[in-house]
Amino acid sequence: MEPAYRRIAAAYRDKISSGELAPGERLPTEHEIGEQFGVVRQTVRTGLGVLVTEGLIVARRPHGYFVREWERLIYRPQEKSRPMPARATMDRFSQQISDEGRVPSMSIDIALVQATPDLAERLRVEPGATVVIRRRVRFINGEPVNINDSHFPLDLVKDSEIVSPSYIPRGTDQVLADLGHKQERAVDEIFVRMPTPDEIRRLGLGPGTPVAVHYDTGYTADDRPVACTVNVLPGDRHRIVFERRWRENEPLS
Amino acid sequence: MEPAYRRIAAAYRDKISSGELAPGERLPTEHEIGEQFGVVRQTVRTGLGVLVTEGLIVARRPHGYFVREWERLIYRPQEKSRPMPARATMDRFSQQISDEGRVPSMSIDIALVQATPDLAERLRVEPGATVVIRRRVRFINGEPVNINDSHFPLDLVKDSEIVSPSYIPRGTDQVLADLGHKQERAVDEIFVRMPTPDEIRRLGLGPGTPVAVHYDTGYTADDRPVACTVNVLPGDRHRIVFERRWRENEPLS
DNA sequence: TCAAGTACATTGTCTAGACGATCTGAAGGA
């Protein structure tokens, strides 16, 4: 026989997936569920805890448990490799959001840090070498939606406006291009994992919310990596989209 | 003061991220940790439970808790839009795996199902319309690594080999092309979420493992969707990679 | 020697109950 806590989890998972419990709707209290299934409160908690870590429900003390709602922003990595409009006053993300009638905002801070192994490999610097990190958190209507940490080798950007913690309307790619490091090619890598406590704090994530981590490494024409941006996208707030066309004539690698 | 269970979680999270506890290494028993922190076993369990749902450790009864190891396969959606080699005897995935000296295998089953709303929208059929689903689970060395469920509108493929539950070396894209539905363009969408119990079962997932869900919708030259493949990629086993080049002359949409 | 059985360590499930933390809404007072 299946353990009681799993029967409870399965029962409410079904109610949610069948639509009997709609997003935003409230579940019975732990006490009530306990009576119904004939178990003590702790067992109910274990069962509902499963659904919390699955991201299906959230607990709001002292109101109860509620079915979670997911609203996703479209995220297009390919947009990054289009030229910016000449007279842009904000970046693509902010433009899109304000076109939708919502209020974009951003926090920026700059630091010099030692490259972690994953960054050192992508930027082709020594592990522990100093890199400039430009940390941004994007908000919509005051709610954090994603993290964008751009990393640059220190010697490339040390005298440019990239190291000043202010907004750069034309974008850091353009600044790099003006410095003679025009990007021609980029490699995108996407990892899926659970967030770190730091990411949970910065993004205000609830339990059961995985993240996609998008590494965007930009290369110049002579194949030198000049920037690596780490985007942390909460799973409940994003949908990553890109397009492909068939390439008939290309040789197989 | 922070609750005891979170102090325990933080302590072992630090030991793992600092490398003091290496992947595969064993943690002390619940009993030992309880003595060290001066709490009962249940509290230790709550703390270690946090790390389990974060995907950092796994419990193996009756051996104890172990630091989890992540080994990721490279997944390239863009490879899908390259022509297959003429004399291919296996698909791209199997070829790659066997080139690496590992043993690929696959289970296939075919069914007629009613389109769920998300599929109906992508294939532009009525919700509830019948579609052919070609369900595959891929294995490496006998371990499941991902799910690929390809969906086709029934009237397009009803007399073809797509509805037979056998291996098609040239690939279903080629079968569709031979039927006069050659794909020219595809839209990729990636979602991140926790797996369903069904996915956990089919993929043998441990707790704390999120999945990336990759929808690959293929369109013909006259912009009709003819296939939608849903790939479920466990986060601990994949790394999604694609490449971009800058497009100078394209108009902004 | 080899197979079957058994003791043991460890995690898994569950009970019963206590007190804390947080928000709502009602009662009471200015």
Add this chain to the structure above:
DNA sequence: TCCTTCAGATCGTCTAGACAATGTACTTGA
């Protein structure tokens, strides 16, 4: 009327202990 206070509901944390389930390793018997 409006603000303050406070009781109550609900989830959060923790204790103490019981028995089950599951591999491992040792013991026992043929």
